[in-house]
Amino acid sequence: MKFTSAVLATLIATSLAIALRAQVQERPIPRIVKKDGRFALFVDDAPYLMLGAQVHNSSTWLNMLPKVWPAMEYLNVNTVEMPIYWEQFEPGQGQYDYTTIDTVLEQARQHHLRLVLLWFGTWKNGSQHYMPEWMKLAPDRYPHMVDKNGQAVDSPSPFAAASLEADKTAFTAFMRHLKSADPERTVIMVQVENEAGTWGTLRDYSSTAQKLFEAPVPPEVLTAMQLKITSPSLNWQEAFGPEGEVCFNAWSVAKYVGQVAAAGKAVYPLPLYANAALRDPLRPGAPGSYESGGPTDNVLAIWKVAAPALDILAPDIYQNDPAAYLRVLELYRRDDNPLFVPETGGAANARFFFSALGLQTIGFSPFGMDYSRGHDTSPGSRQPDEFLAWAMNYRLIGPMQREIAELNFEGKLKAVAEVAPKVTETLPFGDWNAVVSYGATRNGQAIGNAEPTGRALVARLSDNQFLVSGFFCRVDFRPAGTDQQRKSQHAIDGTGQIPSALIDGKWQHRQFLRVEEGTYENGVFNFVRIWNGDETDWGLNFGSEPVVLRVSVATY
Numbered sequence: 001m002k003f004t005s006a007v008l009a010t011l012i013a014t015s016l017a018i019a020l021r022a023q024v025q026e027r028p029i030p031r032i033v034k035k036d037g038r039f040a041l042f043v044d045d046a047p048y049l050m051l052g053a054q055v056h057n058s059s060t061w062l063n064m065l066p067k068v069w070p071a072m073e074y075l076n077v078n079t080v081e082m083p084i085y086w087e088q089f090e091p092g093q094g095q096y097d098y099t100t101i102d103t104v105l106e107q108a109r110q111h112h113l114r115l116v117l118l119w120f121g122t123w124k125n126g127s128q129h130y131m132p133e134w135m136k137l138a139p140d141r142y143p144h145m146v147d148k149n150g151q152a153v154d155s156p157s158p159f160a161a162a163s164l165e166a167d168k169t170a171f172t173a174f175m176r177h178l179k180s181a182d183p184e185r186t187v188i189m190v191q192v193e194n195e196a197g198t199w200g201t202l203r204d205y206s207s208t209a210q211k212l213f214e215a216p217v218p219p220e221v222l223t224a225m226q227l228k229i230t231s232p233s234l235n236w237q238e239a240f241g242p243e244g245e246v247c248f249n250a251w252s253v254a255k256y257v258g259q260v261a262a263a264g265k266a267v268y269p270l271p272l273y274a275n276a277a278l279r280d281p282l283r284p285g286a287p288g289s290y291e292s293g294g295p296t297d298n299v300l301a302i303w304k305v306a307a308p309a310l311d312i313l314a315p316d317i318y319q320n321d322p323a324a325y326l327r328v329l330e331l332y333r334r335d336d337n338p339l340f341v342p343e344t345g346g347a348a349n350a351r352f353f354f355s356a357l358g359l360q361t362i363g364f365s366p367f368g369m370d371y372s373r374g375h376d377t378s379p380g381s382r383q384p385d386e387f388l389a390w391a392m393n394y395r396l397i398g399p400m401q402r403e404i405a406e407l408n409f410e411g412k413l414k415a416v417a418e419v420a421p422k423v424t425e426t427l428p429f430g431d432w433n434a435v436v437s438y439g440a441t442r443n444g445q446a447i448g449n450a451e452p453t454g455r456a457l458v459a460r461l462s463d464n465q466f467l468v469s470g471f472f473c474r475v476d477f478r479p480a481g482t483d484q485q486r487k488s489q490h491a492i493d494g495t496g497q498i499p500s501a502l503i504d505g506k507w508q509h510r511q512f513l514r515v516e517e518g519t520y521e522n523g524v525f526n527f528v529r530i531w532n533g534d535e536t537d538w539g540l541n542f543g544s545e546p547v548v549l550r551v552s553v554a555t556y
Helices: 006-021 060-066 069-075 099-110 159-181 205-215 219-224 237-266 298-308 322-332 350-360 385-409
Strands: 031-035 038-043 046-048 050-054 077-084 114-124 144-146 152-156 187-194 272-278 312-317 415-416 424-429 432-438 438-444 445-448 455-462 463-469 473-479 498-505 507-519 524-531 540-543 546-554
Touching: 006 546, 031 050, 031 415, 038 187, 046 099, 046 385, 050 069, 050 114, 050 385, 050 455, 060 099, 069 385, 077 099, 099 114, 099 159, 114 159, 114 237, 144 473, 152 237, 152 463, 159 187, 159 312, 187 237, 187 385, 205 237, 219 237, 219 298, 237 272, 237 298, 298 322, 312 322, 322 463, 350 385, 350 415, 350 455, 385 445, 385 455, 385 463, 385 507, 415 424, 424 455, 455 473, 463 540, 473 507, 473 546
Parallel strands: 050 077, 077 114, 114 187, 187 272, 272 312, 473 498
Antiparallel strands: 031 038, 038 046, 144 152, 415 455, 424 432, 432 473, 438 445, 455 463, 463 546, 473 540, 498 507, 507 524, 507 546
């Protein structure tokens, strides 16, 4: 490999930093914690909200790193997702190259960022393209899948024992090195493989695979899928009918990935996850219309039972239909699975970060957010629209991510995003309702934004005090009671009436005791000014600037 002088200087600096690593006191290992049906990612023994961005697939090379960090600074992320390539890590069998890992660790620390490393091993988007050359050149030992016609396809076989052992060995070496090289816990999670599964064939049709397909389904799979067992010897086709081959492939791939994950976790128990190339959650289509074998929504239970070493099954969301996007979030937020979105795209979808917060997400990450595609990084240059959309979210939430994570973990936070044609939403908080409306008003009614970009966040700090923020929306409060046909929803109708409700036969009216604008710094809310008069007469209005309010309310 040919290095530039800048890269050589970086390597020297990295080597010096590694020499000092033994002097660093170990921090607690990050972990997933569940309480009262809610999840949190604990980093440094406290809830952490990952404000992430994932680089392009080929950006974790030493010469490309200078194009990564400026983008992360602009976006205001706290975590960067970066792939580690098997072909890069193990160029010769049993010969491991730690250079890139150590450099990425050191540079992330210099920029005060955490990392999620993505192990591009046996699978990357259904193919084996990141396997080392010494494996690619030995297809008899490390075989591909075989389709119905007996032809090899561009996907690795989950029944290739030699491939599995090679991946387990390499991943274990990778995790072992992370454990020794990262006592600061710069790396907070690791992705095992990438969108595992296959395109172009529903499953492997090799003789080994065929025998297993015709054998009885493991009883734990039948239980996990909640099938009524009519016979203990049902094979995959008999048990699952048209979905039989998809379910079999999911079991096959999940067992393989699960064994790789378990091997790495045995030496370093960081949180591990697998990501999914999705099927359409509203119009799934027949088997073969989506990647088969991965943790799609119809086989999540199979993956859970087949790969228990994985802490999270995570969706890569590229749906442009808002209803489909929101449905994916709901499907992957399960009682046995925290919601984490490791990949997403589209500037218009940036608002759904707030929807994910409303489902207690532990993290979110748009894809392809570096300057490797020739973006002009000179001062004052215009950022791509997608960069602007995500930077807006992270600049608002970043200074208070720990507080937001804690409030979410305690079940005190609600957040929503605008989806046309809905122009208002009510967020219940016991004896108070927070009313969110989007866009301007016309004839006393909210009409929504021209483009649905509104989003709001409300968290209860105490009985009558709330944290409120958002973009392109209005938030107001009213006592939880009965409106009885009275036009009292100020936040909705804009008529100037105080939001009121009939409680125990008496009208109760909202009043703002104190509306404080401020910023969070090191866990402390720093007061800036009080809002009153024009700033509160029509509710609490949020535009494109990041504004955080601490709001105290009462009734009269």
